[in-house]
Amino acid sequence: MSGRLSTKAGEATPSQGRGSGHKRQREPGLTQIRRAACLSRRLFIILWSRTQATEQQHPSSSVPPDTFLPASYAGQLFQPASNSGYYLHSSSDDSFDEEPPLLEELGINFDHIWQKTLTVLNPMKPADGSIMNETDLTGPILFCVALGATMLMAGKAQFGYVYGMSAIGCLVIHTLLNLMSSAGVSYGCVASVLGYCLLPMVILSSCAIFFSLQGTLGTVTALLIITWCSLSASKIFISALAMEGQQLLVAYPCALFYGLFALLTVF
Amino acid sequence: MAYHSGYGAHGSKHRTRAAPDSPPLFDDTSGGYSSHPGGYPAPGADVAFSVNHLLGDPVANMAMAYGSSIASQGKDIVHKELHRFVSVNKLKYFFAVDTAYVAKKLGLLVFPYTHQNWKMQYSHDVPLPPRKDLNAPDLYIPTMAFITYVLLAGTALGIQKRFSPEVLGLCASTALVWVFMEVLALLLGLYLATVRSELSTFHLLAYSGYKYVGMILSVITGLLFGSDGYYVALAWTSSALMYFIVRSLRTAALGPDSMGGPAPGQRLQLYLTLGAAAFQPLIIYWLTFHLVR
Numbered sequence: 001m002s003g004r005l006s007t008k009a010g011e012a013t014p015s016q017g018r019g020s021g022h023k024r025q026r027e028p029g030l031t032q033i034r035r036a037a038c039l040s041r042r043l044f045i046i047l048w049s050r051t052q053a054t055e056q057q058h059p060s061s062s063v064p065p066d067t068f069l070p071a072s073y074a075g076q077l078f079q080p081a082s083n084s085g086y087y088l089h090s091s092s093d094d095s096f097d098e099e100p101p102l103l104e105e106l107g108i109n110f111d112h113i114w115q116k117t118l119t120v121l122n123p124m125k126p127a128d129g130s131i132m133n134e135t136d137l138t139g140p141i142l143f144c145v146a147l148g149a150t151m152l153m154a155g156k157a158q159f160g161y162v163y164g165m166s167a168i169g170c171l172v173i174h175t176l177l178n179l180m181s182s183a184g185v186s187y188g189c190v191a192s193v194l195g196y197c198l199l200p201m202v203i204l205s206s207c208a209i210f211f212s213l214q215g216t217l218g219t220v221t222a223l224l225i226i227t228w229c230s231l232s233a234s235k236i237f238i239s240a241l242a243m244e245g246q247q248l249l250v251a252y253p254c255a256l257f258y259g260l261f262a263l264l265t266v267f
Numbered sequence: 268m269a270y271h272s273g274y275g276a277h278g279s280k281h282r283t284r285a286a287p288d289s290p291p292l293f294d295d296t297s298g299g300y301s302s303h304p305g306g307y308p309a310p311g312a313d314v315a316f317s318v319n320h321l322l323g324d325p326v327a328n329m330a331m332a333y334g335s336s337i338a339s340q341g342k343d344i345v346h347k348e349l350h351r352f353v354s355v356n357k358l359k360y361f362f363a364v365d366t367a368y369v370a371k372k373l374g375l376l377v378f379p380y381t382h383q384n385w386k387m388q389y390s391h392d393v394p395l396p397p398r399k400d401l402n403a404p405d406l407y408i409p410t411m412a413f414i415t416y417v418l419l420a421g422t423a424l425g426i427q428k429r430f431s432p433e434v435l436g437l438c439a440s441t442a443l444v445w446v447f448m449e450v451l452a453l454l455l456g457l458y459l460a461t462v463r464s465e466l467s468t469f470h471l472l473a474y475s476g477y478k479y480v481g482m483i484l485s486v487i488t489g490l491l492f493g494s495d496g497y498y499v500a501l502a503w504t505s506s507a508l509m510y511f512i513v514r515s516l517r518t519a520a521l522g523p524d525s526m527g528g529p530a531p532g533q534r535l536q537l538y539l540t541l542g543a544a545a546f547q548p549l550i551i552y553w554l555t556f557h558l559v560r
Contacts, residue, residue: 039324039327043327043331046331050335158432161432172414176362176410179355179358179362180362180363180364180407214425214426245365245366245367246364246365246366247366248366249364249365249366249369249407252411253411253414256411256414256415259418260418260435263421263422263425263430263435264432266425267421267422267425267430
């Protein structure tokens with residue numbers, strides 16, 4: 001009776017197997033799980049990569065990215081540095097082991113992020129305009145999270161305000177720059193530049209953990225940091241947009257934007 | 268599995284034909300698909316076929332394509348609606364400023380008494396942009412002054428230990444509402460007076476935004492020198508602003524061909540200008556006195 005039960009279970013339900021049919025029934029379940037994980041991972045990768053459209057053409061990616069998207073999408077989808085034959089594999093199970101590493105697929109390149117950060121940290125060095133051709137939002141989001149975390153350590157849980165103000169501020173500066181300059185900028189470029197220049201504000205907010213900034217010294221430090229941030233940001237904008245005679249005019253809105261963050265940090 | 272293979276073959280056949288029809292599950296994606304039939308080159312078709320097969324679930328594929336086409340359609344709709352209400356070229360005129368203009372205009376707002384020529388300059392009946400004409404109104408200074416006022420209000424409240432991020436939003440929305448009400452009142456007044464004037468909504472917005480410069484100066488003086496400094500700065504900036512507005516609006520409303528003489532429409536407009544000027548000190552006091560205690 002148990003033998004008949006086991007064979008019936010083997011035919012009908014794959015999850016309840018016993019005896020000889022046990023191993024065979026576990027395999028299709030595992031394959032389905034792997035397939036589901038594969039699919040969800042790919043969906044996540046594709047959805048994440050859409051937020052990081054680049055304007056440079058990478059010669060190493062040979063797969064035309066618009067074969068499975070409508071061609072009205074103008075940005076480049078991936079920047080995988082290798083694995084040009086990635087999509088020509090035929091079976092979905094084997095390619096799980098041969099896929100490129102996750103960071104490479106997502107387009108997060110820590111070396112690039114570090115180089116851009118170094119450029120931002122030195123406001124006196126002249127910047128080249130090509131640095132902001134790749135609209136990379138990973139660094140900015142990292143800095144926003146770092147700002148929120150340092151504020152949290154100082155006792156203020158204001159993540160929502162940080163994100164909200166950065167989104168609205170980026171929108172306002174994007175509108176302003178498009179109205180003031182003859183060449184337009186995209187929103188991703190503005191968000192990327194402003195986010196990278198937020199790093200000195202993280203330094204200010206980590207100072208606020210150790211001593212209160214509500215005094216003359218705190219005010220002077222905050223003003224210095226705001227000037228530092230806005231000089232870097234306006235320097236990059238000026239070189240990217242070729243606006244002559246308007247650096248102070250571009251620096252002032254950036255100073256107001258960073259002043260908002262300084263307000264949150266100090267008070 | 269039969270569903271998958273059948274659907275996959277169906278989808279790949281569509282791609283090789285390079286004229287994709289709407290897939291059976293999502294009827295609306297035909298707009299995004301059929302507009303660019305050339306987006307599926309022949310060698311890419313094999314890749315697409317294997318990609319389709321690789322992803323294993325073409326429903327996700329279709330969902331992605333649907334989402335992206337909807338997003339691009341949404342963006343186009345937003346742009347179209349925005350362009351219907353706001354002419355971007357006219358708006359760009361108000362932002363064509365440079366640093367020298369901004370510096371001189373700020374000086375004019377604080378001390379307008381020695382300025383001689385208030386007429387706006389025109390070239391072929393088109394007003395010159397602010398870069399070239401000091402008397403032309405701009406929207407850069409009012410916008411920056413407004414945001415600076417909000418920040419200063421936050422700082423002042425922070426010094427009084429009354430700061431929280433919600434207060435910033437409160438200050439900003441209050442000031443914005445007052446600006447809109449003033450612009451609407453001026454528009455209503457101009458409409459009722461049936462005056463043919465060159466003043467568009469953006470001009471009125473610019474002129475009513477110049478008071479924020481005075482507000483900022485009053486608040487800074489009040490923070491640095493206490494309550495007495497605040498009242499002195501308030502008196503000075505109010506009178507300067509009143510003089511500035513009266514002189515500017517009188518000549519700005521005339522247009523390229525100035526009809527001299529007090530026609531009745533002109534008198535009504537003069538009263539309107541004087542009323543607007545008299546309103547400025549009141550609103551400056553109302554929006555700043557609670558910051559300087």
